[in-house]
Amino acid sequence: MENEFSASKPIYRQIAEQLFKKMIRGEIKPGEKLPSVRELAVQTQVNPNTIQRTYNEMERMGVVETRRGQGTFVVEHTEVIDDLKREMRSEVIGQFVQSMEELGLSKQDMLLELDRFLQKGDPK
């Protein structure tokens, strides 16, 4: 997980999003132990305080829990991950729809274009 981070978003949030995506794809399983703060800091080449903030934020959201002396674990119940999946999905769709509206496409055109793209790939 070596990264170029986008400039406009705090890094702690970008790392949280990367971890969320891994959970959604099932690469990180419910109940699994996450890397230690130091390990993830070295992997991502990011300040350990930033990683700690990522973990705190994820804990506040109820996605992970810290067990004293053992580390940080993904929660066991999958509903939280399902919620995350729904949330991130509607965020991506929302951005897509907004961009299309900015290009002046109607809802119908959007569906049509999307369908065409999925059938044939990028038409250019």
Next chain:
Amino acid sequence: MKIELKNVTKKFGKEYALKEADLSLSPGKIYGLTGPNGSGKSTILKLITGLSFPDSGSVLIGGRPAARKETKNIAYLTELDMFYDPFRVKDMIHFYETQFSDFRINKAWDLLKDMKIDGDKKIGKLSKGNRGRLKLALTLARDAAVVLLDEPFSGLDPMVRESIVKSLLTYLELDKQTIVIATHEIHEIEQILDEVVVVLNGRIEEKKDVEQLREESGMSLLEWLKRFIEEKN
């Protein structure tokens, strides 16, 4: 250990190297001290080590005035290197062990192993990159409360820079150390900084949380810094 500069002025002849500077640095954080060449970065580090003294104002390390004997708590990587070329790497390590009571020889060997530097090699035969790595290894192998790095990337290629960042993240002990990295190559270390301190013409112009800065300005630290310096000039 907390580092404090209180209304510090330092002159070299008639030139102000530092003017009425106030600065407070806390343990547990990595600070980037940045600004153009000659802005006063190295002067600040030298004042902290007690190698240089203010003309007025005070410099406090853990509440006590900075002085030569306080430097036992400070690991300082200077821009210069004072390696003795005929020495082998391991001789240098043993020399450091005799000079600093907080030098951890096992940590030094771990660092050199990570950096793939051969202990039997003569220092004069090391590449520039490996010389830079060795300097860093010797600095990080100390259990010092304050770690000062003056231009650790200067003249080193991107691969070496990356490995230096990696060593910093692996071996720094943020729970007890205060870390200050002076560099004008801010892009290299943007991701590992907690706060940035901007020095311009001997004045401390800004001190800011880097994540907050990115969020507020929507810019990378480097872009923000360019704009900041342009506005000030």
